[in-house]
Structure formats: structure tokens, C-alpha cells
Amino acid sequence: MRPTIETPSETPAALAVWDFAGLLLTYWCNARCAFCYVNSGPEWRAHVAPETVLAWWRGLDELAAAYGRTMRVHLSGGEPFRDWISLISLIRAARDAGLTPVDKLETNAFWAEDEGLTRARLELLAALGVQRLVVSTDVFHQEYVPIERVRRCVEVARRVFGPGRVIVRWWDFLRDPMVPLPDRPSRAAAYRAALARHKDRLTGRAAETLAPLLPGRPAAAFAGLNCAAETLQSRHVHIDPYGNIFPGTCAGIVLAQADNRRIPTIWQDLATNWPRHPILADLVAGGSYALLQRAKNLGYVERPTGYASKCHLCADVRRFLFRKGHGGEALGPAECYA
Numbered sequence: 001m002r003p004t005i006e007t008p009s010e011t012p013a014a015l016a017v018w019d020f021a022g023l024l025l026t027y028w029c030n031a032r033c034a035f036c037y038v039n040s041g042p043e044w045r046a047h048v049a050p051e052t053v054l055a056w057w058r059g060l061d062e063l064a065a066a067y068g069r070t071m072r073v074h075l076s077g078g079e080p081f082r083d084w085i086s087l088i089s090l091i092r093a094a095r096d097a098g099l100t101p102v103d104k105l106e107t108n109a110f111w112a113e114d115e116g117l118t119r120a121r122l123e124l125l126a127a128l129g130v131q132r133l134v135v136s137t138d139v140f141h142q143e144y145v146p147i148e149r150v151r152r153c154v155e156v157a158r159r160v161f162g163p164g165r166v167i168v169r170w171w172d173f174l175r176d177p178m179v180p181l182p183d184r185p186s187r188a189a190a191y192r193a194a195l196a197r198h199k200d201r202l203t204g205r206a207a208e209t210l211a212p213l214l215p216g217r218p219a220a221a222f223a224g225l226n227c228a229a230e231t232l233q234s235r236h237v238h239i240d241p242y243g244n245i246f247p248g249t250c251a252g253i254v255l256a257q258a259d260n261r262r263i264p265t266i267w268q269d270l271a272t273n274w275p276r277h278p279i280l281a282d283l284v285a286g287g288s289y290a291l292l293q294r295a296k297n298l299g300y301v302e303r304p305t306g307y308a309s310k311c312h313l314c315a316d317v318r319r320f321l322f323r324k325g326h327g328g329e330a331l332g333p334a335e336c337y338a
């Protein structure tokens with residue numbers, strides 16, 4: 001039976017129906033990429049039970065179906081191949097439960113150590129209905145993952161899935177890898193060149209490692225740039241291992257908690273009550289510049305070197321609020337602000 005959900009008003013300030021959802025299975029990653037927007041790394045251990053993930057997946061399916069849509073679920077992290085047995089068990093259980101198939105599975109290919117293992121894993125994923133494989137490679141990943149493994153994974157995946165179902169971010173870095181980077185200046189130059197080729201949001205670790213490599217502007221330059229489109233009106237969300245529901249591109253901003261309520265109920269609650277969400281309300285009204293005003297009242301001091309983008313400003317202000325204990329339930333988890 002379809003859940004009963006009120007249709008949201010069509011005003012610009014309405015919460016979008018989520019129909020593109022990433023399940024972040026872990027913050028663990030073999031790598032510690034300079035640009036990682038969720039701050040993943042080898043030190044993180046959070047684990048989420050498969051039954052919990054399946055309940056979120058089912059609820060996401062129900063939400064989209066209630067609006068005549070089909071949910072597209074992607075599995076990501078961190079690195080979802082950290083625990084192969086758990087990953088494949090989850091995908092099999094979702095298939096057996098009749099949930100929507102995995103639209104995309106994301107990996108950096110660190111595990112593709114030899115042809116036989118790579119082919120066996122990819123054939124099983126394809127047999128279980130995974131629609132597309134996304135392989136991440138760029139100067140940041142290439143510092144941690146040997147390019148031979150990435151090439152092996154992509155070549156085998158194109159044979160198993162078919163070329164149209166394998167996405168590489170980014171092909172130019174696969175053709176023309178940028179590592180090794182012998183020293184600090186060449187690393188900075190390579191990072192700058194990579195950012196010029198493919199724009200990335202300067203949040204998470206990127207706010208600390210990459211933003212300082214770019215020209216800074218005063219915070220006032222970002223006044224008036226609201227974030228309604230990226231937050232409230234985005235159809236794309238992520239759910240992390242703790243059940244934090246983030247806007248798809250803004251990890252660390254907790255729209256709501258996926259607790260023991262069903263996802264359609266959580267969505268409905270947020271659709272009704274988002275103006276009382278302190279961080280979200282600021283971002284919808286005035287973007288990171290509005291958030292800055294809140295933080296200044298709590299002691300935040302603007303960086304004299306300025307900010308590379310509105311998202312750099314946002315990430316810096318949010319880190320301050322989180323570390324000073326002013327984020328409440330709206331900012332987290334600690335991994336995102338480490």
C-alpha cells in the first residue's frame with residue numbers, strides 16, 4: 001500500500017521529493033584524498049547494520065513511488081568495497097526483497113588486484129542487477145590507488161557491464177595520470193590544474209587542503225547567494241552510516257535523522273517543519289553568508305585571507321559551529337568536521 005503523503009505546495013520554498021539517494025555505507029576509505037567532501041580515511045570505523053540500510057532503501061522507494069517516481073539508489077562511502085562480503089550480501093538482500101536495483105555503485109578500484117578477482121566480483125554485481133559502475137580516478141585518488149588497478153577495473157567492467165554502463169570520473173585522468181608528484185610545489189600545481197579541469201565543491205577536507213591554493217575573496221562577496229537549490233530543492237540526498245540525511249552535495253548538513261520512523265514520515269516532517277531547522281533556514285534564506293552572521297554572533301572571526309567560494313565559507317563556518325558545540329543535531333557527524 002502506498003503511504004499517504006500530502007503534496008507539498010509549489011512555492012519556491014518547498015522541499016523537493018527525493019528520488020536520487022546515495023547510501024554512504026562507511027566513512028572508511030583506503031585513501032585520504034585531498035578533495036574528499038566527506039573527509040573519508042582509513043581511521044573511520046562506523047558500521048551500519050544491513051537491516052537498517054534495507055529499511056532506508058525500502059522507505060526511499062516508498063517515498064518516490066508515492067509521487068509516481070522511481071527511486072535511484074547509489075551505494076557509496078567512503079569506499080563501499082571495504083567489506084566485500086557485506087556489500088554483496090546487502091545487494092543480494094535488496095534484490096531478494098524486491099527493492100529498486102542499485103543504479104550506481106561507486107569505487108576507487110583499490111581492490112582490483114588481479115584480473116580473476118576483478119572479473120569474479122564484477123560479474124556477480126552485474127548478475128545481481130547493479131546497473132552502473134562508477135570508478136573514481138583523478139590526481140587526488142591516484143596518490144593512493146595504483147593506476148594499474150584502476151585500468152584493470154575499468155577494462156574488465158566495460159567487458160562485463162558493457163561500455164555504456166561504466167562511468168569514469170574522470171576519463172582524462174585515466175588516459176593521462178598525474179602521479180607521482182615528487183614534491184610539495186608540484187603537488188600544489190597538480191591540484192590547481194585538476195581543479196581547473198573539473199570543478200569540485202570546496203567542502204570537507206577540500207576546504208582545508210585545496211581552498212587555500214585558490215584566490216580568496218572577502219565573505220561579503222558571497223552575500224545574496226542562497227542555497228535553496230542545493231539543499232531544500234535538491235532531489236538528491238545521502239544517508240550516512242549514522243542515519244544522517246544530507247543534501248546530495250553538502251555533507252555534514254543534517255536535514256533530518258533516519259531513525260526508527262519510515263523515510264516518508266521523515267520527509268513529510270521536514271517538508272512541514274524545515275523553517276524551524278536553524279542551519280537549513282539560514283542557508284535557504286541567505287546561503288553561507290547568512291550562516292556567517294549566526295557564527296559571528298557566537299565568536300567566529302572571518303579569515304583575513306578570504307574564501308575561495310561560497311562553499312568554502314560554508315564549510316569553514318560549519319566547522320566552527322560544530323567544534324564549538326553550536327551545531328546541535330543539524331551538523332555532524334564528527335567525521336565530516338575532523
Ligand code: SF4
Pocket residue numbers: 203226227230231249250253283287288310311312314315
Ligand atoms: S554553501 Fe553550503 S549549503 Fe550552500 S551549496 Fe555550498 S556546501 Fe551546500
